[in-house]
Amino acid sequence: MxxxxxxxxxxxxxxxxxxxxxxxxxxxxxxxxxxxxxxxxxxxxxxxxxxxxxxxxxxxxxxxxxxxxxxxxxxxxxxxxxxxxxxxxxxxxxxxxxxxxxxxxxxxxxxxxxxxxxxxxxxxxxxxxxxxxxxxxxxxxxxxxxxxxxxxxxxxxxxxxxxxxxxxxxxxxxxxxxxxxxxxxxxxxxxxxxxxxxxxxxxxxxxxxxxxxxxxxxxxxxxxxxxxxxxxxxxxxxxxxxxxxxxxxxxxxxxxxxxxxxxxxxxxxxxxxxxxxxxxxxxxxxxxxxxxxxxxxxxxxxxxxxxxxxxxxxxxxxxxxxxxxxxxxxxxxxxTPIVAAPSAADIAVGVTAQPHLGILVPYLTYTLKANNTGPGAVGSATVTATLPNGATSTNLSAGCTVTGNKVTCAYGPIANGASVNKTFRVPLHLLTLGHVTVTGVRTASSPTDPNPANDTASATCTAISLILVTCP
Incomplete structure (x- = not known):
């Protein structure tokens, strides 16, 4: 044929x-x-x-x-x-x-x-x-x-x-x-x-x-x-x-x-x-x-x-x-294949402080918040807080470690729209009187964080005395 x-x-x-x-x-x-x-x-x-x-x-x-x-x-x-x-x-x-x-x-x-x-x-x-x-x-x-x-x-x-x-x-x-x-x-x-x-x-x-x-x-x-x-x-x-x-x-x-x-x-x-x-x-x-x-x-x-x-x-x-x-x-x-855009998750770092005053053991509690604003889910993240020279930290949340004046907190999965808090204490003593500023910075995360503008936050408390402290 x-x-x-x-x-x-x-x-x-x-x-x-x-x-x-x-x-x-x-x-x-x-x-x-x-x-x-x-x-x-x-x-x-x-x-x-x-x-x-x-x-x-x-x-x-x-x-x-x-x-x-x-x-x-x-x-x-x-x-x-x-x-x-x-x-x-x-x-x-x-x-x-x-x-x-x-x-x-x-x-x-x-x-x-x-x-x-x-x-x-x-x-x-x-x-x-x-x-x-x-x-x-x-x-x-x-x-x-x-x-x-x-x-x-x-x-x-x-x-x-x-x-x-x-x-x-x-x-x-x-x-x-x-x-x-x-x-x-x-x-x-x-x-x-x-x-x-x-x-x-x-x-x-x-x-x-x-x-x-x-x-x-x-x-x-x-x-x-x-x-x-x-x-x-x-x-x-x-x-x-x-x-x-x-x-x-x-x-x-x-x-x-x-x-x-x-x-x-x-x-x-x-x-x-x-x-x-x-x-x-x-x-x-x-x-x-x-x-x-x-x-x-x-x-x-x-x-x-x-x-x-x-x-x-x-x-x-x-x-x-x-x-x-x-x-x-x-x-x-x-x-050719359609390749999905790489996933991304924006972590907004927040730092807050709360004074706990007393004659025996006054201290400040600092909270490091990792807030996932999306669009994807966070697989893991690390936020590092820097304390003033001479300050120490105690009572760290699970997943947090301390090296010198730095507290590093590791975060597990965080869903889009959710947030996870980690806390630690900064004891007050005569050497910490004055401004006590703690700065938190996102140092690592997965997937990619598309917005570095909100990767850093700070909170400053003013210690006039061991029993008179103001925090924002």
């Missing part, structure tokens, strides 16, 4: 004409076919979407905080897919017409290497350890294995007819390859780079693996269903009817939802994985093909082949909240 017949959408469809034209020029993209990269170090400064524009031979870099294009990267001829290394340091873009893969440095958004692969490369997936990228070669019936350390091909794995989609198992042990012109998914062992099994699926377009690795979701171009496969046995669990000509597949980070782009239906089907049923269908742009879920699960990004745009779906409401204009014929999309 020809490549055009193998991937043909319904007759008399405008999408069919567009899709066939893309195949004729070897520029069809198979996007949304890779697992999301896992959060790691060396991340770009903002969460980004890398959108492959097949018609422009470019990649649009979208800041997904603002949903605006911040850079455009020229790549090879007919870019068709994209995957990110787990540390999000590199993006790998197969170029279908150039038989190559462009390697983009996400730090500079420039191409740093070009790797020659098989004929008409389409899909790409990085292993969870970031050591390799697997690329499907549509017309070579093979998968090229690229070492990310050297950006060279280290192995070539024969698979089924016209492989397009590809995804890595979360544990990195297997690679799943959708063979679009055969009724199968090839299972590659990453230990040996050989096919160790196959799973049945009718002319698969997209593949994605559940976060726990137990299920494989495969979109079928001829049957308008998504096939659910048990990865332990490589057998079909069930099939889920979806929209017309399903293509891209993405699984939510918690594994509760699967998102399927319906190329001829201009929509996205949302599957509940607990029941394996479609719970809603979201209208998007024209000819949606690629799909990726944000790492926090809040949004799904869909490339619209004939709208030159990306639809942003709010997963809480299953509605499109933003449409981002990008390059010509956007087909593949991959997202």
């Amino acid at each position: 020809s490549s055009q017949a193998a991937l043909r959408p319904p007759r008399r469809s405008a999408v069919r004409r567009r899709f066939t034209a893309l195949l004729a020029s070897a520029t069809l993209a198979f996007a949304g076919l890779t697992a999301l990269a896992a959060p790691a170090t060396a991340l770009p400064p903002a969460p980004l979407a890398y959108v492959v524009n097949n018609g422009s031979n470019t990649v649009s870099v979208v800041d997904i905080t603002t949903n605006t294009v911040t850079a455009t990267v020229p790549v090879g001829d007919g870019p068709s897919g994209v995957t990110l290394t787990p540390d999000a340091a590199k993006a790998y873009v197969p170029n279908a017409n150039a038989n190559s893969v462009s390697v983009i440095s996400t730090a500079t958004n420039t191409v740093t290497a070009t790797v020659a692969v098989g004929s008409s490369p389409f899909g790409a997936a990085a292993t969870p350890d970031g050591s390799r990228v697997y690329v499907t070669n549509y017309l070579s019936n093979s998968v090229s294995v690229i070492s990310t350390a050297t950006d060279t091909v280290v192995a070539t794995v024969p698979v089924g007819a016209q492989p397009v989609s590809i995804a890595a198992a979360p544990d990195g042990s297997r690679i799943y390859v959708g063979n679009s012109n055969s009724a199968s998914v090839s299972v590659i062992s990453t230990a040996t780079n050989t096919v160790t099994g196959t799973a049945p699926a009718d002319k698969p377009n997209g593949v994605a693996v559940s976060p726990d690795g137990s299920r494989l979701y495969v979109s079928g171009q001829n049957t308008s269903v998504t096939t659910v496969i048990d990865t332990a046995t490589n057998t079909v669990v069930t099939t889920v009817p979806v929209g017309s000509f399903p293509f891209g597949v993405a699984v939510s980070p918690d594994g509760s939802r699967v998102y399927i782009t319906n190329l001829s239906g201009n929509s996205v089907s949302v599957i509940d994985t607990a029941t394996n049923t479609v719970t809603t269908t979201v209208p998007v742009g024209s000819s949606p093909i690629g799909v990726a879920a944000a790492s926090d699960g809040s949004r799904v990004y869909v490339t619209n082949l004939d709208s030159n745009s990306v639809s942003v779906i709010d997963t809480a409401t299953n509605t499109v909240t933003t449409t981002v204009p990008v390059g010509s014929s956007p087909q593949a999309v991959a997202l």
Whole structure:
């Protein structure tokens, strides 16, 4: 069967004409076919979407905080897919017409290497350890294995007819390859780079693996269903009817939802994985093909082949909240992880004093207050109080120690909005008459304290005599 017949959408469809034209020029993209990269170090400064524009031979870099294009990267001829290394340091873009893969440095958004692969490369997936990228070669019936350390091909794995989609198992042990012109998914062992099994699926377009690795979701171009496969046995669990000509597949980070782009239906089907049923269908742009879920699960990004745009779906409401204009014929999309801002907890230090007078043992009680004003919870903190020279301290609260004229108090967890007090006594004697000032300073805390302005406080008592003392 020809490549055009193998991937043909319904007759008399405008999408069919567009899709066939893309195949004729070897520029069809198979996007949304890779697992999301896992959060790691060396991340770009903002969460980004890398959108492959097949018609422009470019990649649009979208800041997904603002949903605006911040850079455009020229790549090879007919870019068709994209995957990110787990540390999000590199993006790998197969170029279908150039038989190559462009390697983009996400730090500079420039191409740093070009790797020659098989004929008409389409899909790409990085292993969870970031050591390799697997690329499907549509017309070579093979998968090229690229070492990310050297950006060279280290192995070539024969698979089924016209492989397009590809995804890595979360544990990195297997690679799943959708063979679009055969009724199968090839299972590659990453230990040996050989096919160790196959799973049945009718002319698969997209593949994605559940976060726990137990299920494989495969979109079928001829049957308008998504096939659910048990990865332990490589057998079909069930099939889920979806929209017309399903293509891209993405699984939510918690594994509760699967998102399927319906190329001829201009929509996205949302599957509940607990029941394996479609719970809603979201209208998007024209000819949606690629799909990726944000790492926090809040949004799904869909490339619209004939709208030159990306639809942003709010997963809480299953509605499109933003449409981002990008390059010509956007087909593949991959997202860098959304990294939560470092937690912070502001400790406001307070110092108060209370005189306790008597003929025998007059003393002042000082209270060191650690007040957590948020926004996060305090894990631990240390406040150090400095006494006047010659002053001593007694009756320290638990967690407080004394060294010379300094009292250091350690605080455990403090909830947002709560405070904890520590106390100690300063005995009065003839040498402490006059002003007795104690200054408390936050000297350490976790997490970060964002507001140093309230880290210090003082209280001064005036001792006129051992029986006449005033404190604020």
